[in-house]
Amino acid sequence: MKDKKRKRSMKTITVMLFLITALLWISLFLIKSIFWGIDKQAMIDDIISNILGILPPMLLIDFVYEYLTKENMADEIGEQITQTLIGSSDAIEAFKDEDKVKFVQNTVRHIVGDESAEMVNAVIDPYITHQYNIKNFFKYTIILRTYMNNPLFDDSKYFKVYEDLKYKKTYIGDCLSKEEINIAFIMKDHLLDSALRNQKFIFQENLSINEPEIKKLMDFSQEERINFVKDEMQFTLFIDDVLCTIKKVSITNDGIFISFISEHDVSLNSHSIEISFAMPQAKGRSEVLVSIGEPTYSPIIQLSYPETLMTVKAFSFLNEAKGASIEQASHNSGNYEFCIQDKWIYPMSGVVFVIDDITA
Secondary structure: OHHHHHHHHHHHHHHHHHHHHHHHHHHHHHHHHHHOOOOHHHHHHHHHHHHHHHHHHHHHHHHHHHHHHHHHHHHHHHHHHHHHHHHOHHHHHOOOHHHHHHHHHHHHHHHHOHHHHHHHHHHHHHHHHOOOOEEEEEEEEEEEEEOOOOOOOOOOOEEEEEEEEEEEEEOOOOOOOOOOEEEEEEOOHHHHHHHHHHOOOOEEEEOEOOHHHHHHHHOOOHHHHHHHHHHHOOOEEEEOOEEOEEEEEEEEOOEEEEEEEOOOOOOOOEEEEEEEEEEEEEOOOEEEEEEEOOOEEOOEEEEEOOOOOEEEEEEEOOOOOOOOOHHHHOOOOOEEEEEOOOOEEOOOEEEEEEEEEOOO
16 A cells, blocks of 8 residues: 555656646747747757757766665665664554565574574464464462361372462453353363363363262262362452352363353453462372463462472473573472563473372
8 A cells, every 4th residue: 555655656746847847848948939039940959969968978977876876875775674674663564464474584584594594483483373362470379288177088098289370361362251261170181282282271270080089079960069169179260350150060081171251341352360279189199280371471380288298399391491490499398489580481381290199
């Protein structure tokens, strides 16, 4: 659109200059004819003489000037284009989508060189071609404790995991529905992997419950299931500081699935989310997975445990950043804290905590 306007503007200016020159020539011709008369032969001789006298020097000067200034003009134009692209978002916005991608790729190539450009562009490409949602102010706190006086989960077989997750999420490619808010506690690894990659749930967690106990939960009525989530799991979900209402609880051999209804403002594309719950975890060798499935800024991940009752080993697959290493996270016995400061974490990152009961 801007290119068409520019061409029309140049065409208009050219026509105007031609008309002004023609009017000026005609005016001078009329003045001469009125006051001095016209000698046709003399006029033709004058025109030919002027053309022969002026044209060669003009052409010579034009070619010499163009030759001498061509490189400087190219540098100046290139500098002006660069300054425009850097300083004006409108200039980039005028590009087609494929041209924007090429511009980024060429810029990367000039910064890192040809050998690294393909690798760096491969990292950037998913963010350019997909509408990733992003998270800020991400804090995940996990506390491992013993089970006390529960008829369903014997404390000799289970310990209890308390979790609190807070973050702010900006929805770029989609929005947060009021009635399709789903939470999943998944027992099978391949289903958990699929849920993490496909972003089916606002939150998903691995679940470790033995078969007899999961069968008892499956026999619960819908009312009993909801009460179990409210009372035993102490599950709460807040969106923009408003408590969500449990709509339905499904319990199968695959895990526990909870759907909610919310009253948040769907016209907003950014929401604060807080999830808090307690869940049983079978003793023995088990894992707690903290997964980050979307680009996340400056996450904090904390876990504490009674070191006299269990041992915990952490395996970090956060991208390289200060605070991502196990050595930095485990300064105190019975505690891990991964604190990534002022860095973005790539999707499908996280930490796995492997838990061993030492009382058995």
